[in-house]
Structures are given as structure tokens and as C-alpha cells.
Amino acid sequence: MRIGELAKITGIEVETLRYYERVGLVQLPARQTNGYRAYGQDAIERANFIRHCRTLDMGLGDIKRLLDFTSKPDADCLDVNHLLDEHLARVRAKLQSLRTLEKQLARLRTQCDTGHRAADCGILQDLVAAAHGEACACHPSDANTGLSKRKAHE
Incomplete structure (x- = not known):
């Protein structure tokens, strides 16, 4: 799916999603042959995670740290x-x-x-x-x- 579809599904503005990509919160997706980015289910889940954390008034630095923990399921959660x-x-x-x-x-x-x-x-x-x-x-x-x-x- 393209970024506009990702924005619609997650309720996050396109420019905000692009910013999240620039700061490393959302991974840059692979490009299709036509040059468009192709987002998958993992991008939806990650963007929803970020959106939920933002509703809890968490800063992007804290969200990045939490996302890092989600990629290390065996790490201590202290x-x-x-x-x-x-x-x-x-x-x-x-x-x-x-x-x-x-x-x-x-x-x-x-x-x-x-x-x-x-x-x-x-x-x-x-x-x-x-x-x-x-x-x-x-x-x-x-x-x-x-x-x-x-x-x-x-």
C-alpha cells in the first residue's frame, strides 16, 4: 500500500508519517517498480503503536526506546x-x-x-x-x- 493508504488506515497525516520515517520511527519501505513506496502490515502496526503512544503524551524519544524493546522480546523490561x-x-x-x-x-x-x-x-x-x-x-x-x-x- 502507498503512504496515503497508510495515513487513512492509521489516522496519521502523510507528512507526519514521512517525518516518522526521517527520524527512524517508521522504517523506509521497499520501493515498487514504479518508484512508489510499498508499506505492509508491519508499517500499520508500527504506526498504530506510535499513534497510541502519542495519545498517552509520550515523546518521540521515549517511543523510539519502546519500539526498540518490541524488537527484543527476550530483553528485561525493567x-x-x-x-x-x-x-x-x-x-x-x-x-x-x-x-x-x-x-x-x-x-x-x-x-x-x-x-x-x-x-x-x-x-x-x-x-x-x-x-x-x-x-x-x-x-x-x-x-x-x-x-x-x-x-x-x-
């Missing part, structure tokens, strides 16, 4: 466990960061009720104040942290 533990730690850190962002946005949202003109909007006033290095609802402790005004709002 490194696979370690790789997943590292990824899980990154996901947990991202979740904590998102929770903090949610709290900051919720605090900011309390600065304005509906029905005001933009000139009277507490949210906009707070964001403008923060741009000037002043404490704001989304970072209320900035005024007390001793951090430089610029660093507190980066």
Missing part, C-alpha cells in the same frame, strides 16, 4: 518500567501545574461580574496591573514574596 515511571512523573507534574493554573484563573475570574463595560472590567484591570508588575488576583502572593516584579510575572 527499563520499560523505568521509562514509564519517568513519564508518569512528568504527567503528575503537569497535572499539578494545571491545578495551579486553574486556581489562578478562578481567582482572576472573581474580579468581574457580568454586565460591565470593558473599561470597568476587573479582570482586564487586574491583567493590566500585572503587566505593570503589580500584584494581581491570579498571583496574590507576589507582593509578599520578595521576588522581583518582572520575575514574578514571567
Whole structure:
């Protein structure tokens, strides 16, 4: 099958598949007599593996390492466990960061009720104040942290 068919079957864009070939995640297939690449079932399985790993927010480097393990069925999977533990730690850190962002946005949202003109909007006033290095609802402790005004709002 050609790359367009592979893209349709796997749900991966053609350009993305070509990129995966360039970085070594998908093997370059043999060429047909007309010069077109001929992908087989193994390309479908590999592309689906990559797509699934990407839905788990895994980076291409980690996916490459996992693919290497799939080609060594007798290898110890301790490194696979370690790789997943590292990824899980990154996901947990991202979740904590998102929770903090949610709290900051919720605090900011309390600065304005509906029905005001933009000139009277507490949210906009707070964001403008923060741009000037002043404490704001989304970072209320900035005024007390001793951090430089610029660093507190980066």
C-alpha cells in the first residue's frame, strides 16, 4: 500500500508519517517498480503503536526506546518500567501545574461580574496591573514574596 493508504488506515497525516520515517520511527519501505513506496502490515502496526503512544503524551524519544524493546522480546523490561515511571512523573507534574493554573484563573475570574463595560472590567484591570508588575488576583502572593516584579510575572 502507498503512504496515503497508510495515513487513512492509521489516522496519521502523510507528512507526519514521512517525518516518522526521517527520524527512524517508521522504517523506509521497499520501493515498487514504479518508484512508489510499498508499506505492509508491519508499517500499520508500527504506526498504530506510535499513534497510541502519542495519545498517552509520550515523546518521540521515549517511543523510539519502546519500539526498540518490541524488537527484543527476550530483553528485561525493567527499563520499560523505568521509562514509564519517568513519564508518569512528568504527567503528575503537569497535572499539578494545571491545578495551579486553574486556581489562578478562578481567582482572576472573581474580579468581574457580568454586565460591565470593558473599561470597568476587573479582570482586564487586574491583567493590566500585572503587566505593570503589580500584584494581581491570579498571583496574590507576589507582593509578599520578595521576588522581583518582572520575575514574578514571567
